[in-house]
Amino acid sequence: MADFTYVWTAEGWLYVAAVMDLYSRRIVGWSMQASMTSQLVTDALMMALHRRGRPREVLHHSDQGSQYTSEQFQMLLVDAGIVCSMSKRGDCWDNAAMESFFSTLKTERLSRRIYRSRDECRAEVFDYIERFYNTRRQHSTLGYVSPMQFEAAC
Template sequence: MGAFSTSLTTTVFSQRGMWRFETPPRRAVPNGLPSSSTQHCFPRGSYLHSTPLFSHSWHTDITYIATGEGWLYLATWLDLATREIVGYSMADHHRAGLVVDALKMAAGRGQLKPGCIAHSDRGSEYTSDELRREIGRLGLRQSMGRTGSCFDNAAAESFFALLKEEIGTRRWPDRSSARADIFAFVETFYNRQRLRRHPRWGYLTPLETRQRLEQEHALVA
């Protein structure tokens, strides 16, 4: 199996063409703040990264996948405590609706807790009215990373590096085959089989980590 670069900010050139793995420029979303704007009232969240509670802090990001039909954009929501991908969506665009669809999937799985933090970078998809309305409807608290910091959303970005490295495919023939491989990676392998070292319980999958935290929460309650 081939390997992707684990640096999402590095431009990789193939001898047979140009490949870009960094996030492409994002278009402004109507009625949203531009991605470089500092004029928002959302918390800037380096303090959000230490919680041990599942469904307390969800982090989102967007990456893009090369196919013979053009780019396929993937948005995910990751539970910071378990590293489980709780929601995701794929489309041929990266408008705010892509992130909203992934959030609706996450909420529909029944893991949402009141006051959960929805953390992102400062892209225009995340400052859009459409996403803010959905976050308000679900009773979440919105947070954004600090200007110029690549660390505030590192958990979400590291998942994309892992996905591209472990799937190994650099270019799919079409969007449908890319969708199928990404679905299988998330649902069959990453959430249920891939082990990650937990500081208290040793090596567990994201699903097992969530189950441990749910059991612990039930005992306390």
């Protein structure tokens, strides 16, 4: 599942894209840029592919945003053998896990600070995803263990 959000900094918006493995709720790919282009979401998926390897029978779910419907992104899905799934227009509920992740990121980490630069915000998002969310944050849907603990137990 994939989506992106944005965070205000003194330099302007920082766009954050993420790819979540719904099985473990682990963020397996992410990307941050100053603009919301198809490259933003492509880079996040490429990181996920690098981390997880060549997928078999994988479904990629997102909204119908222009970044996800772009030729560049769609070609990456085809080349990787990933089936594309998209929400109906105006239906955010089937992307609720990603919306929840971004809400949690903003509530638990980003809303308490004013970032002087995009790089400062990038460092904070990286720290949250890689050093806290994936490794230590407990999830009720996973039996109150972190995504990495859940994967290790399976």
